[in-house]
Amino acid sequence: MPDKKRTVRVPIGPQHPALKEPESFMVDLQGEKISSVALRLGYNHRGIEKGCEERTYMQDLYLVERVCGICSHSHATAFIQAVEEIAGLEIPRRAKYIRTLIAELERVHSHLLWLGVAGHEIGFDTLLMYSWRDRELVMDLFAELTGNRVNYAMNTLGGVRRDIAAEQVPHIQKIVDALEERTKYYIELAMTEETLAQRLSGVGYLSKEDAIRLGAVGPTSRASGADRDTRRDDPYAAYDELDFKVITDDHCDVFGRTVVRLGELMQSYSMIRQILKQMPEGPIAVKAPLKIPAGEAVSRYEAPRGEDVHYVRANGTDRPERVKVRAPTLANTQSVAKMLEDGYLADLPIVVAAIDPCFSCTDRTIAVQGNGDSKTMGWEELVRYGVRWYRDRGVDPSRIKVRGDGLA
């Protein structure tokens, strides 16, 4: 019988090659409860910021787009907005609308992706399969509108690279309608399914005060009742001309984060419809200089995961002097440490997944050390452990029946 008082240290990480914020958690366990969590950042760093200084602004755009393959438009737009501000470029209104359209489609694809991953982490793989199937509709749309499923390369200095043709509009509307139907169903599922409420409520609690104190951003902060959204607070692109609600929730737990993301999906659909209706005619780009005059700018952008901040300093040449990226997951990692405290080890996968870190990269090798001997536990194994732990307590999301329909 192991001594319950003894603390067992579980290192989780450090592979998290998402953007610049691969993370490692040192989890101290007392029995099954997590007593404290220490964070370590800085693994798997590629050196993109330094690389930006050696490349021209146009080359940087492609490099910055690949900071993250899920919110690639977010990083590219945040970067290009800063450069345009320094250069004093006013981009055409149509370009602003197209940027916003891609941004909202990206949010749709990212939130659907999150929904599936969250389902997987709690042993609800049916949801993963359904939501990823629905997500393929958005990916098709991206391929049609931008030429690529991911890393769309839609932005260019002074506007966007591709126009939206009038014939494409009904098709976009059709897909948005289909996705809205599915999302309504997912909301109904989340609200009425008791198993999901049992599994997600109270897990990963983060109070409003803590969310603000630890600088949480995006859906993580909004699910804790902190009403922050860069799209409304500091509008960029076409957001000041769109009508939308900032979704908040006061559950402060993983359930709240699910509700917020599903609500945001509905808002995104409404925004996409408005964009298609209001999109002005005109050019899609203005001519931009190769050399950017000296100056500096900070650009804020509400990525699907939260506020993304880019800082650019120009020195009058065709290359920036300094580029700094603060990606949203970095802002949320401190909150994760707080959420995990006093929780169970079995909840770790879903709590970490709930901030939507660039996920597929999350850690695979976990060594559980205790009493001199150690055991290696993969992320998958930890997920299975969590699923089993809850199943033994009568919570089994895999029994939930999901209704399909003729989509895709």
Added chain:
Amino acid sequence: MNVARKMVRWGQRKSPWILHFNTGACNACDIEIIAALTPRFDLERFGVLLKGTPRHCDIMACSGPVTRQIESRLVRIYEQVPEPKLVVAVGSCATSGGVFSGLYNVKGGIDQVIPVAAYIPGCPASPQAIIDGFAKLLKTLEEGK
């Protein structure tokens, strides 16, 4: 070839289990690998199963350029995969370093560190390309190359 080895080869061909390992990718290829396993593309119809641990897998699907920190871990994970093993480099970065080549913390493609059996280009490699790459790799196995 003895009988046991033949059996393993046959199993590997009919149902290769893959380990997905991110060596510093931007996430795009990783998402596309998962997308290839979900209903639209359904790589599983070729018997391909995604596994969580290197000790259970036949094929390593690596995405991303090799960063200096990941290098030793990549070698360690590669050594944990039982023989006969194959490595597939998914995406342009895994093939050559791609857009990240020349960055101070990036070594280059996967083949700078471990031997690679198949390259799937694309930024990111689309699920169709990934399926095609795997199908071609399985075919070469069948021909006993």
